[in-house]
Amino acid sequence: MIDxxxxxxxxxxxxxxxxxxxxxxxxxxGSIVFLTAVVLITSSIFFLRQGSFPIEYSPAPTxxxxxxxxxxxxxxxxxxxxxxxxxxxxxxxxxxxxIALTLAAGIPLAIFEFSQAPHTPLEVAPxxxxxxxxxIMCLIISIIGSLIAVYAIRYMKDHEEHRMHLxxxxxxxxxxxxxxxxxxxxxxxxxVFANNLIWLAFFWEVTTLACYALIRxxxxxxxxxxxxxxxxxxxxxxxxxxxxxxxxxxxxxxxxSLTEVINSGALAYPVLLLPIAxxxxxxxxxxxxxxxxxxxxxxxxxxxxxxxxxxxxxxxxAGVYLVLRIAPAFQGTHLSTLIAIYGGAVFLITAILAISQxxxxxxxxxxxxxxxGLIILCAGINTSLAxxxxxxxxxxxxxxxxxxxxxxxxxxxxxxxRDIEDMEGIATKLPVLTGITIIAMFxxxxxxxxxxxxxxxxxxxxxxIGVWSTLVLVLLMLGSGATTVFWAKWIGRFLCHxxxxxxxxxxxxxxxxxxxxxxxxxxxxxxxxLIAAVYNxxxxxxxxxxxxxxxxxxxxxxxxxxxxxxxxxxxxxxxxIALALLIPSLATRAKPEESHASYMCGENVEIGTDEFVAVxxxxxxxxxxxxxxxxxxxxxxxxxxxxxxxxxxxxxxFVLVVI
Amino acid sequence: xxxxxxxxxAVIAVIVAPLVGGLLRGIDRKLTAHMQGRIxxxxxxxxxxxxxxxxxxxxxxxxAQLVFAYGFLALIVTAVIFFVRGQDLLVVLFILFFGSLxxxxxxxxxxxxxxQLGGHRELLQxxxxxxxxxxxAIPIALKAGGFPIxxxxxxxxxxLPDLWLTFVALFIALAIVMRKSPFDISSSEHAHQELVRGVxxxxxxxxxxxxxxxxxxxxxxxxxxxxxxxxxGSLWWLSIIIALGSWFIMLIxxxxxxxxxxxxxxxxxxxxxxxLVALNILFINLGWM
Numbered sequence: 017m018i019d020x021x022x023x024x025x026x027x028x029x030x031x032x033x034x035x036x037x038x039x040x041x042x043x044x045x046g047s048i049v050f051l052t053a054v055v056l057i058t059s060s061i062f063f064l065r066q067g068s069f070p071i072e073y074s075p076a077p078t079x080x081x082x083x084x085x086x087x088x089x090x091x092x093x094x095x096x097x098x099x100x101x102x103x104x105x106x107x108x109x110x111x112x113x114x115i116a117l118t119l120a121a122g123i124p125l126a127i128f129e130f131s132q133a134p135h136t137p138l139e140v141a142p143x144x145x146x147x148x149x150x151x152i153m154c155l156i157i158s159i160i161g162s163l164i165a166v167y168a169i170r171y172m173k174d175h176e177e178h179r180m181h182l183x184x185x186x187x188x189x190x191x192x193x194x195x196x197x198x199x200x201x202x203x204x205x206x207x208v209f210a211n212n213l214i215w216l217a218f219f220w221e222v223t224t225l226a227c228y229a230l231i232r233x234x235x236x237x238x239x240x241x242x243x244x245x246x247x248x249x250x251x252x253x254x255x256x257x258x259x260x261x262x263x264x265x266x267x268x269x270x271x272x273s274l275t276e277v278i279n280s281g282a283l284a285y286p287v288l289l290l291p292i293a294x295x296x297x298x299x300x301x302x303x304x305x306x307x308x309x310x311x312x313x314x315x316x317x318x319x320x321x322x323x324x325x326x327x328x329x330x331x332x333x334a335g336v337y338l339v340l341r342i343a344p345a346f347q348g349t350h351l352s353t354l355i356a357i358y359g360g361a362v363f364l365i366t367a368i369l370a371i372s373q374x375x376x377x378x379x380x381x382x383x384x385x386x387x388x389g390l391i392i393l394c395a396g397i398n399t400s401l402a403x404x405x406x407x408x409x410x411x412x413x414x415x416x417x418x419x420x421x422x423x424x425x426x427x428x429x430x431x432x433x434r435d436i437e438d439m440e441g442i443a444t445k446l447p448v449l450t451g452i453t454i455i456a457m458f459x460x461x462x463x464x465x466x467x468x469x470x471x472x473x474x475x476x477x478x479x480x481i482g483v484w485s486t487l488v489l490v491l492l493m494l495g496s497g498a499t500t501v502f503w504a505k506w507i508g509r510f511l512c513h514x515x516x517x518x519x520x521x522x523x524x525x526x527x528x529x530x531x532x533x534x535x536x537x538x539x540x541x542x543x544x545x546l547i548a549a550v551y552n553x554x555x556x557x558x559x560x561x562x563x564x565x566x567x568x569x570x571x572x573x574x575x576x577x578x579x580x581x582x583x584x585x586x587x588x589x590x591x592x593i594a595l596a597l598l599i600p601s602l603a604t605r606a607k608p609e610e611s612h613a614s615y616m617c618g619e620n621v622e623i624g625t626d627e628f629v630a631v632x633x634x635x636x637x638x639x640x641x642x643x644x645x646x647x648x649x650x651x652x653x654x655x656x657x658x659x660x661x662x663x664x665x666x667x668x669x670f671v672l673v674v675i
Numbered sequence: 676x677x678x679x680x681x682x683x684x685a686v687i688a689v690i691v692a693p694l695v696g697g698l699l700r701g702i703d704r705k706l707t708a709h710m711q712g713r714i715x716x717x718x719x720x721x722x723x724x725x726x727x728x729x730x731x732x733x734x735x736x737x738x739a740q741l742v743f744a745y746g747f748l749a750l751i752v753t754a755v756i757f758f759v760r761g762q763d764l765l766v767v768l769f770i771l772f773f774g775s776l777x778x779x780x781x782x783x784x785x786x787x788x789x790x791q792l793g794g795h796r797e798l799l800q801x802x803x804x805x806x807x808x809x810x811x812a813i814p815i816a817l818k819a820g821g822f823p824i825x826x827x828x829x830x831x832x833x834x835l836p837d838l839w840l841t842f843v844a845l846f847i848a849l850a851i852v853m854r855k856s857p858f859d860i861s862s863s864e865h866a867h868q869e870l871v872r873g874v875x876x877x878x879x880x881x882x883x884x885x886x887x888x889x890x891x892x893x894x895x896x897x898x899x900x901x902x903x904x905x906x907x908g909s910l911w912w913l914s915i916i917i918a919l920g921s922w923f924i925m926l927i928x929x930x931x932x933x934x935x936x937x938x939x940x941x942x943x944x945x946x947x948x949x950x951l952v953a954l955n956i957l958f959i960n961l962g963w964m
Contacts, residue, residue, distance in 0.1 A: 483957070493949075497803075513784075580821070593750075601739075615877060643799075
C-alpha cells in the first residue's frame with residue numbers, strides 16, 4: 017500500500033510532467049493536469065488514513081544511484097545556464113555567484129560521496145520517513161498545489177493570448193510550464209518524506225530548478241535576472257546542505273539520517289549545533305527570510321500560479337518545514353532563542369515594508385515572508401504550544417495565501433494590471449471576485465480566522481520564555497499592527513467607489529477561476545471553524561511523534577481551543593460575524609432613494625458623477641488614492657538598514673553556534 | 676455557573692454599558708463646555724441625539740458602508756460580552772480590533788476626499804495603539820497567571836503596584852482610541868475643531884447612530900480594562916475610581932492640547948508607549964516587579 021501511495025505522490029506527477037512536455041494540444045494537456053490533480057488529492061487523503069505513524073520505508077538501493085546521478089546532473093545544468101548567460105549577456109553578479117555557489121555546493125559533496133563515504137551511494141535506514149508533520153505538508157502540496165495547477169490551465173491560456181496579442185510571444189511555451197509545475201509537485205512530496213539527507217538535498221535541488229525555470233518562464237530580461245537571483249540565493253542553502261551532510265557524517269553520530277540527528281539533539285551532542293544551524297540556513301534561504309527576501313520579490317515577475325504554488329503555499333513552506341522539523345534538535349540551546357528573535361525581526365521588517373508597496377503581488381510577497389518569519393519565530397520559541405501554533409500557521413497560511421495569489425491573478429486578468437491603485441472600486445465591476453478576495457484578506461487579518469488564531473497562540477507562547485520574550489513580543493506586536501494597516505488599506509481600495517444606481521452586475525462565472533477560489537475559501541473558513549478538530553486530528557499526533565507534549569499545547573472542549581494560559585472560542589465569534597457582516601452584506605441593499613453622493617462642500621456637479629466644481633466653475637474629476645508613506649517606509653529608504661540587519665543577525669547566529 | 680447567570684450577566688452588560696457610556700459622553704460635553712466658558716448641553720443630550728438620528732431618513736453612499744456600520748456595533752458588543760464572561764484578554768482585544776477596523780473600512784469604501792483621508796488616518800491611529808494594547812495584555816497575564824480575564828479576579832491582588840508602567844502606556848493608547856487631543860488624528864471625539872469629521876464624514880442618520888452607540892460600548896470596555904488594575908480585595912471600588920479618574924484626566928488633556936501630526940503620534944506611541952510596556956515585561960521577567 018505505502019509503496020504505491022509513494023509512487024502516486026512522487027512519480028505520477030513527474031511522469032505526467034514529462035507527458036505534458038510532449039503535448040501541444042491545450043485540451044489534452046489540461047486533462048493530464050486535471051488527472052494528476054485528482055490522483056494527488058486522492059493519494060494524499062489515503063496517506064492521512066494510514067493507521068500507524070510513523071511509517072518507515074526504504075526503496076531498492078538502485079534508487080540511491082538514480083538520486084546521486086540526477087543531483088549532479090541538476091548542478092551541472094545550473095553551471096551550464098550560468099555560463100550560457102555569461103556568454104550571452106556578459107559578466108554579472110548573478111551568473112558569477114551562481115557558478116561559484118554551484119561549485120561550492122557540488123565539489124565538497126562529490127569529494128565526500130566518492131572518496132570519503134564508505135559506500136557510494138550512502139544509505140541510511142530508513143530512506144523515507146512518514147509522520148503526521150510530513151503528511152500535513154503532503155496534504156498542503158497535493159490539495160492546494162493541485163488546485164493551483166488546475167487553475168493554471170485557464171490562467172496560462174489567458175496569459176499567453178494576452179502576450180501574443182501584445183506581440184511578445186509567437187509560439188506557446190505551456191508544455192514547458194506544466195512540465196516544471198508537475199515535476200515540482202512530485203519533488204515536493206519527495207522532499208517532505210525524505211529522511212536520508214542526500215535524498216532531501218536532491219529534492220531540494222529539484223525545487224530550486226523548478227523555481228528558477230518558472231521565474232524565467234516569460235524570458236523577459238527582468239525575468240531572467242530575477243531567476244538567477246533566486247537561483248544563487250537558493251544555492252546558498254544547497255551549500256549549507258552539503259556542508260551539513262559532511263559535518264554530520266564526521267560527527268560522533270556518524271549519520272546522515274535526519275531522524276537520528278533530531279533524536280540525538282544538540283543538548284546531548286553540542287557538536288551537532290553547527291550542522292543544525294547550516295540546515296536552518298538552508299531553510300531560511302528557501303523561505304526567503306531577510307536578508308534573502310529580494311529573490312522572492314523578484315520572483316513576482318513569474319506568472320501568478322507560479323507565485324501561488326512555489327512562492328507562497330508550498331516551496332517556501334519547505335524552508336519553514338525543515339526548521340520546524342529539526343526544532344526538537346536545537347531545543348534548549350541559544351540557537352533556539354536567536355531563531356525566535358530572528359523570526360520576529362523578519363515579521364516586523366516585512367510588515368513595515370509591505371505598507372509602502374503599491375504592486376499587489378509585492379504586498380502578498382512581503383506578507384508571505386512575514387508569516388514564514390512568524391513560523392520561524394514559533395520554531396525558535398520551541399515549546400509544545402509554539403510548535404503546535406507553527407504547524408497551524410503553516411496550514412492556514414498556505415490556504416489563505418495561495419488563495420490570495422490566485423485572486424490577484426484572476427483580478428489581473430480582468431483589469432490587466434497588478435497595481436493596487438488600478439483596483440480602485442473594482443468591487444462594483446467584479447463583485448464576486450472582489451468579495452472572495454476581501455474574505456480571503458479577512459482570513460489573514462481578523463479574528464477568528466485560522467491565521468489570527470495562530471497569531472494569538474504565538475503571542476501567548478512567546479510570553480512564557482523568560483527574559484528574551486520581551487524583545488520577541490515587541491517585534492511580534494509591532495509587526496501585527498503594521499500588518500493590519502497594509503491589508504485594510506488594500507481592502508479600502510477595492511471598495512472605494514461612487515454610488516452606483518441599482519444592483520452591481522455580477523461578472524461571468526469562470527469555473528477554473530471562481531470555482532477554485534470558492535473551494536479554497538471554503539477550506540479556509542471550514543478549517544478555521546473546526547480548528548479544534550484539525551488540532552486533534554493531525555497536529556496533536558504530529559507533536560507527540562516529534563517528542564513534544566501535545567496535552568501541554570492545547571486541550572479542546574466544546575470545540576474551543578484551550579492552552580494552559582488562554583482560551584480561544586472560535587465558533588461563537590464566527591456566528592456573530594456571520595450575523596453582523598454577512599447578513600447585512602447579502603440581505604440588505606441601499607434603496608435607490610437612500611443612496612447619495614459623497615460630501616464635497618456642496619460643490620458636487622450632480623449625483624451619480626464624481627465630479628466637483630473647482631476654481632472658475634470648472635468641472636473637475638475627483639481623484640482619490642491610497643497611503644503609501646514612500647518617503648518614510650519605502651524600500652529605497654529602508655533596505656539600507658534591512659539587509660544589514662538580516663546579515664548581522666545571521667552572523668551573530670553562526671558566531672554563537674561556533675563558540 | 677448556571678446557564679441563566681451566563682446569559683443574564685451578558686444581557687445586563689449589553690443594556691447597562693451604553694447607558695453608562697452615553698452618560699459619560701454627556702458629562703464629558705458638559706465639563707468640556709464649562710472649561711471653555713460655555714454652559715453646554717444637558718447631560719442626557721447624547722441620548723436625545725441618538726434617538727433623533729435613528730428617526731432620520733437613511734442615506735448611504737454604498738452597501739459596504741452600511742455593512743461596516745452594523746459590523747462596528749455588533750463586534751464591539753461581542754467584545755463587551757466576551758469581557759464580561761471573563762474570556763481571554765487577547766481574544767477580547769482581537770474582536771475589538773476587528774470592530775474598530777470596520778470604521779476605517781466603512782470610510783474607505785466611499786469615494787470621498789474627506790472620508791478617504793479620515794480612513795487612512797484612522798489606520799495610522801490603529802498602527803499607533805494596536806501594539807500597545809496587545810503588549811499590555813502580556814504583563815497582566817504574567818502576573819495573573821494566564822490571559823483569561825477571570826484569572827485576574829482569581830489572582831487576588833491588585834495589579835497596579837507592579838504594573839503602573841503598563842497602566843501609563845495603556846492610558847496613552849486609550850487616548851488614541853478615544854480620539855482625544857493631541858491624538859485626534861482621524862476625527863476628534865468632540866466636533867470642537869472641525870466641521871467635516873474625517874472618518875465618519877459620510878455617515879448620517881440611523882447609521883451614524885449605530886456608530887455612536889458603538890462608541891459608547893467601546894468607551895465602557897476600554898475604561899473597564901483600566902479598571903482591571905485594581906479589581907480585587909476590599910478596595911475593589913478603587914477600580915471604578917481608577918477608570919473614572921483616568922477618564923477625567925483624559926478629558927483635561929484633551930482640552931489643554933491641540934491636535935498634533937500623525938508622525939508625531941506614531942513616534943510617541945511606539946517610542947513611549949511600547950517602551951513602557953516592554954520595560955514592564957522585562958522587569959517582571961527579571962523578577963524586579
